[in-house]
Amino acid sequence: MVLATDTQKKLAENWFKDLRNQICAAFEDLENSQISGPNSNVPPGKFELSKTKRDGGSGGGGLMSILRGGRIFEKVGVNISTVHGTLNPMMQKSMATRKNMVGIEENPIFWASGISLVAHMNSPKMPAVHMNTRMFWTPVASWFGGGTDLNPMIEVPEETAFFHDILKAGCDKHDLKYYPKFKKWADEYFMIKHWGETRGVGGVFFDDLNSGSWINDFNFTKEIGNAFMDAFIPLCEKNLNQEWTDADREIQLIKRGRYAEFNLVYDRGTHFGLQSGHDPSAVLMSLPPIAKWP
Numbered sequence: 001m002v003l004a005t006d007t008q009k010k011l012a013e014n015w016f017k018d019l020r021n022q023i024c025a026a027f028e029d030l031e032n033s034q035i036s037g038p039n040s041n042v043p044p045g046k047f048e049l050s051k052t053k054r055d056g057g058s059g060g061g062g063l064m065s066i067l068r069g070g071r072i073f074e075k076v077g078v079n080i081s082t083v084h085g086t087l088n089p090m091m092q093k094s095m096a097t098r099k100n101m102v103g104i105e106e107n108p109i110f111w112a113s114g115i116s117l118v119a120h121m122n123s124p125k126m127p128a129v130h131m132n133t134r135m136f137w138t139p140v141a142s143w144f145g146g147g148t149d150l151n152p153m154i155e156v157p158e159e160t161a162f163f164h165d166i167l168k169a170g171c172d173k174h175d176l177k178y179y180p181k182f183k184k185w186a187d188e189y190f191m192i193k194h195w196g197e198t199r200g201v202g203g204v205f206f207d208d209l210n211s212g213s214w215i216n217d218f219n220f221t222k223e224i225g226n227a228f229m230d231a232f233i234p235l236c237e238k239n240l241n242q243e244w245t246d247a248d249r250e251i252q253l254i255k256r257g258r259y260a261e262f263n264l265v266y267d268r269g270t271h272f273g274l275q276s277g278h279d280p281s282a283v284l285m286s287l288p289p290i291a292k293w294p
Contacts, residue, residue, distance in 0.1 A: 004135065004142040008214055009111060012135040012144075013082050015218075016115040019133075019225045020080045023117065024065055026229060027076060030236055034071040037241035039122055045070020052081065052279035059085035064282045068289065072126070072236060076119040077285035083278060084111040087138075091275055099208055100141040111137040114146070115225070116269060118286040119232075124252035125242040127152035127159070127200070127235060128259065130286070131228040132269060133221045144221045145207035147182065148228045149190050150235075151200030151259060153252040159238070160201045163231045167204050170227035174220045182206045192262050199262045207268075253292035260287050 004012075024047050031044035045067040053061040062081025067073050087095060087108040095104045114134025121128060133146030150163045164183070171179035186205035191198055204224065209217050263270050263286050273283030 002142075002210065002212055002214060003139075004137055004214055008218070009113065009135065009137060012218060012221075013113040015222060015225075016080050016113055016133070019222075020063075020065065020078050020115055023078050023229065026233055027067065027073065027078075027119075030072050030233065031067075031070045033237070034240055038243060039071040042069070042071055045073055047078070052079070052282040054081075054083045054085070054276065054278045059083055059277065061279070062282065064279075064285060066285060070122070072122060072240070074120050074122045075289040076117070078115070078117045079282050079285060080113075080115050081278065081282065082111075082113040083276060085109070085276070088275060091272070095138070100210075101138070103140045104138055107139045109139060116286070117228075120256065120288045121236075123239060123242060124153040124244045124248035125239045128256075128288075129228075129232050131225070131232075133225055135218075135221070142210065143207070144209040144217050146221060146224060147186055147203060147205035148224065148231070149186055149200050149203035149205070150232075151255070153255050154248065155201060159235050163201070163203065163235065166227050166231035167224075170223045170230075171204065171220075174216070174223060178206075178220070179204065190262070191266075192258055193266070194261075195258065197258070199259060250292070253290060254294060256288040256291035257293045260291050263287065 028046060034040050047065040047067045050064050051061060052064050060083035062079060065078040067076045087110055092105050092108045095101050112134060114132060116132040118130050119128060128151040129148065131148035135144050136142060150160065152159065168179040171182065182204035183202060186202045187198065189205045190200065190202060211217055270283055274280060
């Protein structure tokens with residue numbers, strides 16, 4: 001197991017910041033581009049920034065970027081954070097069961113940096129989406145993880161195919177085994193087990209990525225961030241002017257309820273954020289602004 005250096009950790013942290021800036025700028029451009037059709041009469045949304053802290057100010061923190069009530073986005077959060085400290089006993093026990101984590105309980109310190117994004121759209125004709133990439137370091141192992149998945153309210157098969165085609169092309173640049181492996185992982189991970197249904201139409205998900213070449217793994221992680229933008233933004237542009245009905249909105253709100261259930265019950269990032277003492281307003285930014293249960 002090759003451990004990342006401090007220099008490499010800083011490079012990863014800076015990339016997550018750069019990606020956040022690119023995404024926020026692109027999403028605000030989308031808001032400004034909505035000049036006709038639904039919601040074009042409201043002001044274009046802009047991100048509001050606020051700092052987040054861990055453990056009352058110790059152990060790092062991050063920056064939460066939230067856009068609410070826009071023309072296109074009902075709520076979107078693009079958060080970055082870099083945190084460090086000591087794993088609590090519950091997390092130590094969980095980590096000790098993972099691959100290459102033997103000895104973590106003897107020196108349970110950690111460092112983690114990443115970006116997390118969830119977008120809930122005004123229009124039921126536009127899919128919700130999630131993306132995150134992160135780097136995690138401990139004295140016994142370090143790795144990258146993350147992924148992206150599409151969550152349409154009303155699935156359009158050609159849009160699903162487009163999203164997956166972009167992700168596959170990005171994965172194939174690095175390893176032809178990545179897309180089938182990480183697509184399968186996403187299908188299994190984004191499963192709402194108590195309902196026996198997937199959260200959306202999938203994407204890619206990976207974790208514990210340490211191939212022995214830090215730069216290769218870092219470049220792949222960057223590829224996922226770039227592929228997300230290439231896969232999602234055209235779907236927004238395609239559906240800018242589509243009208244929707246009250247029945248469409250009802251479907252959207254029920255789907256959002258399922259999304260909230262997954263994030264609260266199963267999502268690793270939510271569990272880690274809350275257990276590690278990070279700002280709960282940042283951890284729970286993924287929840288939709290309005291949802292419904294039948």
